[in-house]
Amino acid sequence: xxxxxKPPKAPRKTRMGAVFFENALLFLLLDAFFLKGVFLxxxxxxxxxxxxxxxYNTIQYIAEPFEKTWPMEPRAxxxxxxxxxxxxxxxxxxxxxxxxEVDAIRGGIFRTADFSSGKGYDGKxxxxxxxxxxxxxxxxxxxxxxxxxxxxxxxxxxxxxxxxHDLLVRFYAIRIMxxxxxxxxxxxAFMIARALRFDRHISLLFAALVAFQPKFSMYTxxxxxxxxxxxxxxxxxxxxxxxxxxxxTLRNGAILLVSTILGVLTKQTAFILLPVxxxxxxxxxxxxxxxxxxxxxxxxxxxxxxxGGLSFLASHPTVKNIFPTHLSRTEILTSFEKxxxxxxxxxxxxxxxxxxxxxxxxxxxxxxRRLTDxxxxxxxxxxIGLLIFFIFKKPEFLPEKRLVAFLVLMILALxxxxxxxxxxxxxLTGALDLGAPGRYFLPNLATHFLLxxxxxxxxxxxxxxxxxxxxxxxxxxxxxxxxLTVSVVAPRxxx
Numbered sequence: 013x014x015x016x017x018k019p020p021k022a023p024r025k026t027r028m029g030a031v032f033f034e035n036a037l038l039f040l041l042l043d044a045f046f047l048k049g050v051f052l053x054x055x056x057x058x059x060x061x062x063x064x065x066x067x068y069n070t071i072q073y074i075a076e077p078f079e080k081t082w083p084m085e086p087r088a089x090x091x092x093x094x095x096x097x098x099x100x101x102x103x104x105x106x107x108x109x110x111x112x113e114v115d116a117i118r119g120g121i122f123r124t125a126d127f128s129s130g131k132g133y134d135g136k137x138x139x140x141x142x143x144x145x146x147x148x149x150x151x152x153x154x155x156x157x158x159x160x161x162x163x164x165x166x167x168x169x170x171x172x173x174x175x176x177h178d179l180l181v182r183f184y185a186i187r188i189m190x191x192x193x194x195x196x197x198x199x200x201a202f203m204i205a206r207a208l209r210f211d212r213h214i215s216l217l218f219a220a221l222v223a224f225q226p227k228f229s230m231y232t233x234x235x236x237x238x239x240x241x242x243x244x245x246x247x248x249x250x251x252x253x254x255x256x257x258x259x260x261t262l263r264n265g266a267i268l269l270v271s272t273i274l275g276v277l278t279k280q281t282a283f284i285l286l287p288v289x290x291x292x293x294x295x296x297x298x299x300x301x302x303x304x305x306x307x308x309x310x311x312x313x314x315x316x317x318x319x320g321g322l323s324f325l326a327s328h329p330t331v332k333n334i335f336p337t338h339l340s341r342t343e344i345l346t347s348f349e350k351x352x353x354x355x356x357x358x359x360x361x362x363x364x365x366x367x368x369x370x371x372x373x374x375x376x377x378x379x380x381r382r383l384t385d386x387x388x389x390x391x392x393x394x395x396i397g398l399l400i401f402f403i404f405k406k407p408e409f410l411p412e413k414r415l416v417a418f419l420v421l422m423i424l425a426l427x428x429x430x431x432x433x434x435x436x437x438x439x440l441t442g443a444l445d446l447g448a449p450g451r452y453f454l455p456n457l458a459t460h461f462l463l464x465x466x467x468x469x470x471x472x473x474x475x476x477x478x479x480x481x482x483x484x485x486x487x488x489x490x491x492x493x494x495x496l497t498v499s500v501v502a503p504r505x506x507x
């Protein structure tokens with residue numbers, strides 16, 4: 013029997029005060045991320061985000077009347093597109109883009125738009141843009157659009173609600189919508205850490221790491237469906253952890269199903285959530301067969317997901333392309349070996365890593381190009397720590413092993429899903445047209461950070477040392493993000 017004296021509990025008022033203070037810090041973090049995101053959304057000129065003009069054109073296309081009452085001009089897609097006029101965008105996007113000299117920025121990393129001709133705080137030709145000289149309609153057929161998803165439909169609501177305003181108001185309002193979705197992801201990152209039973213202080217530090225990760229901060233200021241895909245992945249991760257920690261309940265099951273549906277409706281990348289969901293439900297089914305209530309819920313959800321998921325996957329053309337059932341085993345092995353030799357090389361993996369962490373490639377300074385390379389050995393140490401975590405007895409302040417195993421499963425699922433899609437396109441075109449850039453792996457950003465620091469926690473075996481390491485990492489990412497904003501992004505577009 014343990015008869016050692018237990019430390020006295022803190023007074024109730026003290027605990028309530030600490031919780032209030034930490035909640036205030038969380039609100040401050042969310043507020044700071046949102047305001048920073050709005051600033052970055054204004055800092056980046058029109059259509060400079062990844063495929064942003066195409067995604068905004070998709071939103072305009074959805075917001076148009078279903079029946080096109082205006083003349084349509086047949087126009088085949090051009091293979092080599094050097095300026096906005098070469099795309100089958102709406103007349104408004106082309107006209108505003110040319111007036112704002114977007115093509116000048118797209119022409120090279122050392123070219124900027126001319127802002128000197130504006131009057132006062134107005135940009136070049138801003139008065140012309142505000143006069144709405146062009147119609148927000150697609151007159152070229154077929155239009156140049158992305159695969160429409162839930163994000164585009166949300167954006168189309170803002171496009172419709174603000175239809176009386178010029179493109180600048182509508183465009184930046186949708187960018188701010190992306191920032192708001194990124195803010196939701198920060199809150200979910202905090203909730204994931206709390207679900208792993210980290211204390212509120214450490215959970216806040218994990219959320220701050222995500223908030224100041226440069227690529228995430230910049231990417232959630234763009235008009236792009238990944239701004240919605242990322243929080244849906246975070247929500248699914250939260251539901252999976254809660255179900256493994258507390259058992260499968262109606263609440264946890266609903267979180268898993270809703271996040272999967274939202275993800276699939278947003279982007280095809282979320283298809284990989286279906287097999288992960290199937291694995292989770294299979295685990296619960298095997299674990300709770302002896303409990304009548306849990307058995308009924310498990311069987312019901314298991315077969316619903318199994319039948320619905322298999323039917324959906326079997327009928328979807330993208331999934332059919334990923335699995336080359338029409339090829340022989342020899343052809344599959346030959347194709348995969350050729351893909352591996354061209355894609356899974358140190359150079360391409362290093363490039364993917366640099367873009368994942370936020371290096372923009374706009375200059376050759378040591379900080380942007382070398383700092384991200386330093387993270388490779390750091391992550392190697394964390395991987396060794398994870399092996400120690402799973403092999404030996406874990407420190408009491410770290411999460412349960414099955415919860416960490418689920419985080420590893422999420423990393424593997426997204427990696428395999430993206431590589432499979434990349435390989436499928438490589439088989440069709442013979443080139444790395446998809447390329448698996450770093451931004452594709454941002455949906456697992458919170459999971460990645462958690463695994464890295466759980467690995468270090470297993471190495472140092474000290475809660476306080478882990479806390480200090482997290483504080484230092486937050487400061488480092490904040491400094492790197494500030495550096496990129498002030499010394500790279502702003503000079504790129506305005507000097």
